[in-house]
Amino acid sequence: MYQTLTTYALVGLRPVRIRVEASIRRGTPMLLIVGLAAGAARECRERIRAAASRTGLRLPGLRITVNLAPADLHKSGASFDLPILVAALAAAGHVSAESLRGVSLLGELGLDGTVRPVRGILAVCLACAGDAEIDTLIVPVANLPEVGPAKGIRAVGADSLSSVVEFLATGSGLSSAPGVGPRRATTSSADLADVQGQAGAKRALEIAAAGGHHLLLLGEPGCGKTMLASRLPGLLPSLTESEAVEVTVAHSVAGLLDPGTGLIAAPPFRAPHHTVTSVGLIGGGSRLNPGEVSLAHRGVLFLDELGEFRPAVLEALRQPLEAGTVRIVRERGAVTLPARFQLVAAMNGCPCGFAASVSGRCVCDPWIVRRYLRRLSGPLLDRIDMTYEVPAHRWRSSSAQAPPASSATVRERVVAARLFTSRRGQDVRNTDLAAADLRIQCRLDDESGSILAEAARRFGLSARACHQVQRVARTIADLAGAQDIRPDDVAEGLAYRRRLGSRPSGSLG
Numbered sequence: 001m002y003q004t005l006t007t008y009a010l011v012g013l014r015p016v017r018i019r020v021e022a023s024i025r026r027g028t029p030m031l032l033i034v035g036l037a038a039g040a041a042r043e044c045r046e047r048i049r050a051a052a053s054r055t056g057l058r059l060p061g062l063r064i065t066v067n068l069a070p071a072d073l074h075k076s077g078a079s080f081d082l083p084i085l086v087a088a089l090a091a092a093g094h095v096s097a098e099s100l101r102g103v104s105l106l107g108e109l110g111l112d113g114t115v116r117p118v119r120g121i122l123a124v125c126l127a128c129a130g131d132a133e134i135d136t137l138i139v140p141v142a143n144l145p146e147v148g149p150a151k152g153i154r155a156v157g158a159d160s161l162s163s164v165v166e167f168l169a170t171g172s173g174l175s176s177a178p179g180v181g182p183r184r185a186t187t188s189s190a191d192l193a194d195v196q197g198q199a200g201a202k203r204a205l206e207i208a209a210a211g212g213h214h215l216l217l218l219g220e221p222g223c224g225k226t227m228l229a230s231r232l233p234g235l236l237p238s239l240t241e242s243e244a245v246e247v248t249v250a251h252s253v254a255g256l257l258d259p260g261t262g263l264i265a266a267p268p269f270r271a272p273h274h275t276v277t278s279v280g281l282i283g284g285g286s287r288l289n290p291g292e293v294s295l296a297h298r299g300v301l302f303l304d305e306l307g308e309f310r311p312a313v314l315e316a317l318r319q320p321l322e323a324g325t326v327r328i329v330r331e332r333g334a335v336t337l338p339a340r341f342q343l344v345a346a347m348n349g350c351p352c353g354f355a356a357s358v359s360g361r362c363v364c365d366p367w368i369v370r371r372y373l374r375r376l377s378g379p380l381l382d383r384i385d386m387t388y389e390v391p392a393h394r395w396r397s398s399s400a401q402a403p404p405a406s407s408a409t410v411r412e413r414v415v416a417a418r419l420f421t422s423r424r425g426q427d428v429r430n431t432d433l434a435a436a437d438l439r440i441q442c443r444l445d446d447e448s449g450s451i452l453a454e455a456a457r458r459f460g461l462s463a464r465a466c467h468q469v470q471r472v473a474r475t476i477a478d479l480a481g482a483q484d485i486r487p488d489d490v491a492e493g494l495a496y497r498r499r500l501g502s503r504p505s506g507s508l509g
């Protein structure tokens with residue numbers, strides 16, 4: 001009276017194979033679940049008892065022990081309900097051992113025996129597809145549209161416990177996964193052409209998109225910072241297949257995948273409110289939810305009103321900005337989640353918001369402005385390659401201007417620049433260039449070098465700041481298809497350096 005089967009637990013975004021063992025022997029009738037967190041085991045037991053009795057599958061009045069191995073892996077959540085009950089039923093002889101060969105399953109059980117959706121199905125499917133011992137995965141029917149992109153595995157959807165038992169007995173009765181759904185086009189319909197004027201800001205966005213540079217937008221309220229930032233994902237190249245899988249898995253684990261959609265093909269855009277907690281931003285919590293930084297992986301993380309975020313929350317961004325991953329330390333070991341996002345931050349230039357206004361409406365004392373901006377952590381600002389002051393938009397008759405470029409047009413230029421970057425023999429985005437590689441990839445001729453040296457001397461630029469100027473200048477040259485960085489590229493790169501708290505007149509540094 002002993003049976004085993006296979007299911008999966010999620011550790012961060014990574015599925016881990018779990019062996020479910022059930023044994024039945026004489027003794028006081030009870031159901032003992034070992035290897036599951038205490039609270040989860042208690043709830044699981046209640047759901048299992050109710051679901052089994054509603055379905056007419058009586059568990060024997062004997063001592064049933066179910067063990068989930070490995071024991072040292074912390075396991076919680078309701079996705080073990082179905083495998084635990086099926087293992088117990090198999091040990092009791094209601095399900096044959098032969099029918100479980102090559103089968104893995106997971107799902108939450110309702111008290112009435114229905115099988116309810118769980119998180120992270122796509123990740124589990126991909127893991128099963130790479131597991132030679134598994135050829136069939138039984139998932140909750142509501143999760144079935146998620147498995148479309150996984151190849152090499154037969155996934156079937158169950159809506160009830162009895163349909164699972166019937167399928168195991170007869171090999172039929174469960175629906176198969178539909179084909180791969182349409183790849184989702186863009187995340188938003190917001191187009192750059194909707195933004196009137198703001199040629200300088202659009203140029204900054206284009207450069208940021210081409211090089212992957214983190215960008216800070218300064219400007220008074222209502223100048224269009226949010227409108228501009230939300231257009232950045234539309235300027236980025238579509239995700240590659242493997243990037244799309246990473247992004248879709250993160251959304252699947254977070255339970256944010258819309259049913260019926262295939263892979264997410266467009267770079268995601270996440271804009272958490274400034275009241276977000278550290279856990280909300282970097283991830284964690286009892287169910288280990290991916291945070292905003294992981295949901296923005298391969299896309300854009302937009303922090304509006306940067307100065308309003310709690311300093312501790314902004315400090316938590318340091319590691320993902322540095323490493324492209326976020327490490328969440330838990331009671332039982334640490335988990336690493338992907339978090340390679342492009343940061344766009346926006347804030348007023350001063351408390352009243354009019355620091356950058358040419359109208360001279362700013363009423364703030366200079367020292368108050370400095371204090372306001374110093375609330376931002378230095379290490380965070382150090383990671384930002386470009387700062388742009390968005391001027392207040394002045395309405396002009398549209399007939400006097402050329403029609404603004406659409407997102408599609410700019411994206412073509414960005415894609416061409418990225419292609420040029422790789423043709424130069426560089427396999428990372430310019431923003432990710434290591435300092436040691438700058439000498440080769442961002443070589444400056446005498447004239448360009450002296451422009452940068454002179455600016456560094458006059459405005460006290462740190463070595464790090466000079467490297468950032470070089471990376472941005474490299475992107476500007478790539479956009480122009482220029483093999484070498486030209487003096488004008490360095491001058492334009494320098495224009496995106498502004499020491500916070502300085503007046504617009506002395507805007508370099």
Ligand SMILES: [Zn+2]
Pocket residue numbers: 350351352353354355361362363364
């Ligand atoms: Zn002010």
